[in-house]
Amino acid sequence: MPKTRKVILLLYVVMIMFPFFYLFLLSLSAEWKFPDLSPNYFGLKNWEQIFSSQSGLGVSFITSLFISFFVALTTTSLGFYVSRYISYHPRRHTMSMLAYFPYVIAPVVFGACMIYFFLKMGLFGTLYGVILAQSFVAFPYALIFFTSFWGEKIQNYEQLVATLGGNVLQGFMKVTLPLAKGMLMICFFQTFLISWFEYGLTSVIGVGKVETLTIKVFLFIKESNFYFGALSCCLLILPPLVLIYFNKRYVFNKIL
Amino acid sequence: MKFLQIQNISKSFGQTKIFKHINLELAAGRTLSILGKSGCGKTTMLKTISGLVAPDEGNIILEGNKINDLSPNLRNIVYLYQEDLLFPHLTIFENIAFGLRLQNLNNEVIHQKVNQMIVNLELEGQGDKMPSQISGGQRQRVSFGRAIIISPKLLLLDEPFGSLDVETRYNMQKLFKHLVAQYNITSLFVTHDLKEAFTMGDTMAYMKDGDLKVYLSKQSFVQDQSTGMQDEISFWKNINFFDNE
Numbered sequence: 001m002p003k004t005r006k007v008i009l010l011l012y013v014v015m016i017m018f019p020f021f022y023l024f025l026l027s028l029s030a031e032w033k034f035p036d037l038s039p040n041y042f043g044l045k046n047w048e049q050i051f052s053s054q055s056g057l058g059v060s061f062i063t064s065l066f067i068s069f070f071v072a073l074t075t076t077s078l079g080f081y082v083s084r085y086i087s088y089h090p091r092r093h094t095m096s097m098l099a100y101f102p103y104v105i106a107p108v109v110f111g112a113c114m115i116y117f118f119l120k121m122g123l124f125g126t127l128y129g130v131i132l133a134q135s136f137v138a139f140p141y142a143l144i145f146f147t148s149f150w151g152e153k154i155q156n157y158e159q160l161v162a163t164l165g166g167n168v169l170q171g172f173m174k175v176t177l178p179l180a181k182g183m184l185m186i187c188f189f190q191t192f193l194i195s196w197f198e199y200g201l202t203s204v205i206g207v208g209k210v211e212t213l214t215i216k217v218f219l220f221i222k223e224s225n226f227y228f229g230a231l232s233c234c235l236l237i238l239p240p241l242v243l244i245y246f247n248k249r250y251v252f253n254k255i256l
Numbered sequence: 257m258k259f260l261q262i263q264n265i266s267k268s269f270g271q272t273k274i275f276k277h278i279n280l281e282l283a284a285g286r287t288l289s290i291l292g293k294s295g296c297g298k299t300t301m302l303k304t305i306s307g308l309v310a311p312d313e314g315n316i317i318l319e320g321n322k323i324n325d326l327s328p329n330l331r332n333i334v335y336l337y338q339e340d341l342l343f344p345h346l347t348i349f350e351n352i353a354f355g356l357r358l359q360n361l362n363n364e365v366i367h368q369k370v371n372q373m374i375v376n377l378e379l380e381g382q383g384d385k386m387p388s389q390i391s392g393g394q395r396q397r398v399s400f401g402r403a404i405i406i407s408p409k410l411l412l413l414d415e416p417f418g419s420l421d422v423e424t425r426y427n428m429q430k431l432f433k434h435l436v437a438q439y440n441i442t443s444l445f446v447t448h449d450l451k452e453a454f455t456m457g458d459t460m461a462y463m464k465d466g467d468l469k470v471y472l473s474k475q476s477f478v479q480d481q482s483t484g485m486q487d488e489i490s491f492w493k494n495i496n497f498f499d500n501e
Contacts, residue, residue, distance in 0.1 A: 153339075153341075156339070156341055157341060157343070159303075159308050160335070160337065160341050161354075162308070162327070162328040162329045163306050163307075163308070163329070163334045163335045164354060164355040164358060164402070164406065165355055165358045165406060166329055170358055174354075175343055178343075178345040179343075179344070
C-alpha cells in the first residue's frame with residue numbers, strides 16, 4: 001500500500017476515534033491541572049461512582065433508558081399503525097405534510113410554546129411530561145418513516161391473503177408484520193436515538209426535575225466537572241453503540 | 257343451475273364509470289376467457305367478484321347463494337394478480353401451504369397436500385428454497401399452487417402470464433390447463449392477448465369501455481369483427497414470407 005494512502009487512512013481513523021478515545025481517557029482521570037501533561041490520578045475511581053447516589057449517574061442512565069425505550073416502542077407502534085391509514089387515504093399527501101410541522105421550529109422553542117399545555121395537564125416537570133414531549137418529535141418521524149412502506153404492493157399482499165381465506169389479524173400477523181420487521185427495527189432504533197439524545201425539550205418540560213443522561217452531561221459541564229461529564233458521555237454512547245451493532249448484525253444484513 | 261351468475265353489476269369511482277350492467281353465467285369446472293385492452297375495467301370487475309371492491313348495484317351469485325355481503329376471506333374465491341406476490345419471508349413449501357395453514361389443518365395433511373402439489377407443479381426439490389432463489393416461471397407456478405391447493409370455488413386470474421417470456425408463457429398455459437382439469441377449477445381468465453384468451457377459455461367474452469359481451473360459442477367470438485380475431489386471421493393468411501426473395 002502506498003505511504004500516502006496509509007497516512008490518509010490513519011488520519012481518517014484518528015479523526016473519527018479521537019473524541020471517543022479522549023472522552024474515555026478523561027473519564028478515567030482526576031485532578032488534571034494546568035500545566036501538567038498527565039492527570040495526577042488515572043484509574044476507575046469515577047466509573048466506580050456510577051451507581052453511587054452522589055453522582056446520580058446510575059439513576060439518570062436508567063431513567064434515560066426507560067424514557068427512550070418507552071418513546072421508541074410507542075411511537076414506532078403508533079407510527080406504523082397510523083401511517084397505514086394515512087397512506088391509503090385519498091388525501092394522503094396533505095396528511096403526510098402535517099407530519100413535518102413539528103420540525104418547522106426548533107424542539108426547544110416548540111417545548112417553550114407547549115409549557116402552558118403541560119402546566120395545565122399537570123405534566124410539567126414530570127417523567128410522563130418528558131415522555132409526551134419527546135413523543136411529539138419522535139411520532140411524526142415514525143409516520144414519515146413508514147409512509148414508504150405502505151403502497152400498492154403491500155395492499156395487494158393484504159388483499160391476496162384475504163382471498164386466500166385470511167382475516168385482517170391473520171394477514172397482519174403472518175404477512176404484513178414479517179414484511180415490515182426490518183423497517184420496524186430500524187424505526188425503533190431511530191426513535192430511540194431521537195429520545196436518547198434529546199436535550200432542548202427535556203430541559204424545558206423536565207425543568208431539571210427529570211434528569212436524563214443528556215441533561216446530566218450539561219449539568220456536569222456547567223459545574224466544570226469535566227471528568228464526570230466525560231463519564232456521562234461514555235455512558236451516553238454505550239446504548240447507541242449496542243443498537244448500531246444489532247442494526248448491522250441483524251437488520252441491514254437481512255435487508256440487503 | 258349455473259355455478260356462477262353475475263347479474264347486472266356496475267361500479268363507478270366518483271364520476272368515472274368503470275363498468276356497467278355486467279351479466280355473465282358460468283358452469284362449474286369451466287374457464288371463461290375475458291379479452292380486453294388495458295383500462296377497460298377487467299381488474300375492477302374481478303376485484304368486485306372477489307369482494308375486494310363493493311359493487312354499486314347488481315348481484316353476485318355463487319352456487320345459488322348471493323354473496324354480495326360476504327367478506328373476501330369467506331367467499332372462497334381466490335384472486336391472482338399478474339405479479340406472483342410470493343411471500344418473500346416464506347419458503348416455497350410454506351408459500352404453497354399458506355392457505356392451508358390459515359385453515360388450521362393438521363400438519364401431516366398439510367405436508368401431504370403440499371408435497372403432492374409440488375410434484376404437480378414440477379417443482380420437486382425446490383420446497384426449501386426462498387422465492388428469490390427461483391425463476392419467474394417457477395414463481396408463477398408456486399402462485400398457482402398456493403391458490404389451487406385450498407380448492408377455491410372460483411379462481412380469478414388477472415393477466416397471470418403478462419410478465420413472462422414467450423416460451424415460459426406457453427409452458428404455463430399448458431400447466432394451467434392441466435391443473436384446472438385435474439382439480440376441476442372454475443375460473444375467469446383475464447388477458448389482453450387474443451391467442452391466449454382463445455387457448456385458455458372454454459367460453460369467451462370481450463370487454464370494452466366497461467361493457468362485457470359474452471359469446472355463446474368460440475365460433476361467434478371469431479366471427480365478431482370487434483374482437484380483432486378476424487384481423488388476426490387475415491393477417492396470418494395474407495402474410496407472404498417470400499416478398500423479399
